[in-house]
Amino acid sequence: MLTGEEWQIVRLSLLVGGVATLASLPVAFALAWVLARWRFPGKLLLDALVTLPLVVPPVVTGWLLLLAFAPAGPAGRLLAMLGVSVLFRWTGAAIAAAVMALPLSVRAIRLSIEAVDRRLEGAARMLGAGRWRVFATIVLPLSLPGVLAGAVLGFARSIGEFGATITFVSNVPGETQTLPLAIYAALQRPDGDATVWRLAAISVALSLGALVVAELLARRAGRGVRGV
Template identity: 60%
Template structure:
């Protein structure tokens, strides 16, 4: 058992919650956007692709600052949410939003590659049998792309779990509210006697990341085999 102070376990629990919410929230729009980019032929497709991947090339603090401008109490979105009690700046929900935005491009990319790998002839065959586009998506495209969807979700969870720059810029590092595991590691670095807690958190971070990859590698072939009927 790793000996950690209570605030370290609190940061771990918060990181897991933020990562899970971020991944589950980002997954549906990521599937939709990935399908648009993989199968769509429309004006502005290149621009959409560039916007989706923007968080990957921008410094994370820039993304965090943009979120702060939009969702702060004085921001155009935050000023509408605050009177309703739905403000997210400097709250754990804001951390989930920032982590989800940073993870979004990775989820989209993995799912897009999986959809592009699906033979269009299978979709065309379903269409000739009278299946609607929605039915083709649910019964042909999505099942065949399921391993890629799983990979995207795993990548997104890992990215959200390790997100630091955008999160700390947008929601700061408030103990018990927004101090995720990466922020807690940074906080331990700032104190002279933080080495013991720091090493424990680093081990936990590595363990969670390795576990996510192992689970994905274990599930992916089983999902593929189930789809193939083996």
């Protein structure tokens, strides 16, 4: 059984993962749409920048976030004008998680958009449907399972984020200490083995469940596009 403190860690992880997913999903969809449908100079560079958090060490991403959101940083100065700070707060952990999850969400959503048969859109336009109606009645429904799969994958990545989070907002119990950070802290204690086992089991269960849901949604997206 989890202790009260461990339940708090689980709740904080779910909060951070949920907020990160909701905040990043509109951005992920917009980027996926641009990469899937637009042709422009620098598209390859944009694609590389979106994927970058997956290939650079997470500590580097956390350091860049720290520079951006520090009091002297561009984002930090803007937030200071609003009386807001994300350093050493759960909101900062959500930002780090969102940045790290974004590439996975973009990739899943982009694949679902690219899989939509453009001939269906062309036929709808020939019948008089406007651009937004085509998007709302054809593109969005057919790509929705892929969008949901991207959201679930992003959530799974968010609750497993470690390196960028600890670099950006540190490991503050009750504020930024999510499941991975709590497991790391427990590993540093001689008597922390039991805590590690319990938290690791919760982490594996959450991640496995998210991956299964994402796979089911991806298969549904494939059947929907093929009309099966």
